[in-house]
Amino acid sequence: MIQFESEEMEVMKRSGQVVGEVAYGNRGENITEFYQLDRARGVEEFEKQIKNIGLKSISIGKKGKSVYTEPLTHLIELINKYKKNYDEIRDIVLVYSTFYFSAIKYDKEKQSSKGSDRNE
Amino acid sequence: MEVKVEQYHDWWFDNAIEFLGHLLEELGVNVEWRDGIVFDALNDEQLEMLVERIEGLIEPKLKYPRENEETGSIEKRWRVYLPLTASNKHGSYKFKYLSGFLGKEPTLKKRVVTSLLSDLITEKKKEKICEICSRPTPFDLEETTQGVYPVANNNLKSLNGVRSMKTSFKNCLLCSFLGYIEWLDNIPFVWYMDVKGNNKTDYTYYLYPKIENIQELHIFKEMLREVLTERKYSNIVVMRGERERYASEGYSLLLSLFENMVRNIKDIERLEDIFCDRWICLFIEKGRVRYTNLEEIKIPNIKSIEKIFRKLRKPYSNLIDKTFAKSLKGDIDNDLSRENKYLMSKGIIMDDFKVFAKAFQIRQNCILAGVSKDMLDKLIYSWRCEE
Numbered sequence: 001m002i003q004f005e006s007e008e009m010e011v012m013k014r015s016g017q018v019v020g021e022v023a024y025g026n027r028g029e030n031i032t033e034f035y036q037l038d039r040a041r042g043v044e045e046f047e048k049q050i051k052n053i054g055l056k057s058i059s060i061g062k063k064g065k066s067v068y069t070e071p072l073t074h075l076i077e078l079i080n081k082y083k084k085n086y087d088e089i090r091d092i093v094l095v096y097s098t099f100y101f102s103a104i105k106y107d108k109e110k111q112s113s114k115g116s117d118r119n120e
Numbered sequence: 121m122e123v124k125v126e127q128y129h130d131w132w133f134d135n136a137i138e139f140l141g142h143l144l145e146e147l148g149v150n151v152e153w154r155d156g157i158v159f160d161a162l163n164d165e166q167l168e169m170l171v172e173r174i175e176g177l178i179e180p181k182l183k184y185p186r187e188n189e190e191t192g193s194i195e196k197r198w199r200v201y202l203p204l205t206a207s208n209k210h211g212s213y214k215f216k217y218l219s220g221f222l223g224k225e226p227t228l229k230k231r232v233v234t235s236l237l238s239d240l241i242t243e244k245k246k247e248k249i250c251e252i253c254s255r256p257t258p259f260d261l262e263e264t265t266q267g268v269y270p271v272a273n274n275n276l277k278s279l280n281g282v283r284s285m286k287t288s289f290k291n292c293l294l295c296s297f298l299g300y301i302e303w304l305d306n307i308p309f310v311w312y313m314d315v316k317g318n319n320k321t322d323y324t325y326y327l328y329p330k331i332e333n334i335q336e337l338h339i340f341k342e343m344l345r346e347v348l349t350e351r352k353y354s355n356i357v358v359m360r361g362e363r364e365r366y367a368s369e370g371y372s373l374l375l376s377l378f379e380n381m382v383r384n385i386k387d388i389e390r391l392e393d394i395f396c397d398r399w400i401c402l403f404i405e406k407g408r409v410r411y412t413n414l415e416e417i418k419i420p421n422i423k424s425i426e427k428i429f430r431k432l433r434k435p436y437s438n439l440i441d442k443t444f445a446k447s448l449k450g451d452i453d454n455d456l457s458r459e460n461k462y463l464m465s466k467g468i469i470m471d472d473f474k475v476f477a478k479a480f481q482i483r484q485n486c487i488l489a490g491v492s493k494d495m496l497d498k499l500i501y502s503w504r505c506e507e
Contacts, residue, residue: 001471001473001504002504003504003505003506004504004505004506005505005506006501006505006506009500009501009504009505013497013500028448031448031482034481034482035482038481087474088473091473091474091477092473092477092500092504094477094480094481095476095477095480095496095500096496096500098480098481098482098487098488099480099488099491099493099496101487102446102487102488102489102491103493105448105487106489109450
């Protein structure tokens with residue numbers, strides 16, 4: 001198992017945050033991005049999926065929510081550095097992205113329930 | 121005259137010999153630990169005390185308190201998931217419910233103990249060979265039951281695979297005695313019951329340390345005995361606020377045990393010294409018969425766990441136990457929550473990040489929730505980041 005440097009960990013963590021935000025989108029509509037990221041077999045497929053997520057963020061941006069995708073470019077560099085062990089990077093990114101997805105979802109649900117309470 | 125009970129090099133009987141040594145030490149007998157236990161033959165008073173001690177342990181170890189729904193009074197009920205039920209329950213003896221050595225009356229118990237541990241040597245020739253310990257014995261052999269060795273399938277046709285081909289093992293008096301008293305030992309366990317009366321979720325996990333050197337095993341188990349607190353469902357309690365929480369399977373149980381050890385044992389220099397790296401996980405499922413199976417847990421990298429414990433202190437109760445699986449519609453899935461806890465605990469113990477990360481995958485339209493960001497960061501950085 002690779003032991004990453006702290007800067008590299010930071011890149012994966014931030015990328016996870018971006019993936020989580022993009023997958024949630026505006027109402028949790030892009031959840032399939034998770035499945036595809038998880039199913040990526042081979043480093044090329046994984047890279048392609050990361051790029052897709054980058055593109056997806058633009059379409060989300062058009063609907064109102066902007067996502068800062070710079071960490072994904074650093075992530076691509078990192079994947080190229082550890083080509084043979086890309087799956088270890090994928091696992092860490094997935095853990096963080098699920099965490100952020102869940103956190104955003106919980107936050108939105110909380111806000112909407114507060115809003116409905118006020119309306120009542 | 122010296123009595124020597126030789127080591128079996130087997131997880132169950134080695135633990136039983138250690139337990140016998142522990143009981144004898146409690147009675148003030150001088151026990152030497154070398155390839156088994158060696159002590160001076162017990163005198164009549166010591167034999168009496170040993171039987172009394174065993175009798176005294178039966179109720180606290182094999183019964184649990186339960187509130188009667190009608191009267192509200194607390195009753196003691198047998199832990200029926202254990203394979204110790206006697207088929208013949210006649211007589212007036214208070215432990216007639218139990219099979220084998222444990223169900224025998226004190227006078228008979230004393231007779232067994234006398235023939236095994238005192239200097240009254242029988243004149244009979246040692247003719248028969250025990251099929252468990254392979255040693256000659258002057259006594260009659262008896263059928264091996266699950267009470268003697270929990271993974272034996274002797275008396276149960278349904279556990280033999282081909283029903284018409286019944287296996288038949290026979291064991292000596294010593295094996296029977298050791299096997300039965302091991303049920304009274306202080307061993308980490310958890311009894312999990314999801315729905316009352318549902319056999320599929322009525323199961324138990326026991327964790328036995330596997331250490332070849334019996335003296336080291338004794339030192340480790342003495343330390344373990346201080347950590348365990350007997351409760352109805354488990355003897356490893358994880359506190360969340362004022363609520364008692366229990367693990368639901370073997371790996372979570374092991375992780376919560378480590379957590380309790382770190383918390384309760386003072387003056388620890390290196391956690392490596394208190395963590396045993398080989399365990400046998402015994403699983404007992406309660407149904408019409410008690411299905412049992414074994415899993416050996418060999419921790420590959422104790423240093424990695426040590427590193428995690430140094431940073432997180434309580435990885436089970438502060439991180440894993442708080443998580444739950446929530447469907448995207450908002451319902452909580454208990455089965456998946458339990459599976460996720462299993463994956464996370466197994467990942468940490470086996471130093472396998474892939475297994476840990478599997479808990480975070482979206483499965484059955486459910487996502488992991490309840491994770492503390494601070495704890496997750498600490499865990500991943502201490503596990504996957506260079507210092």
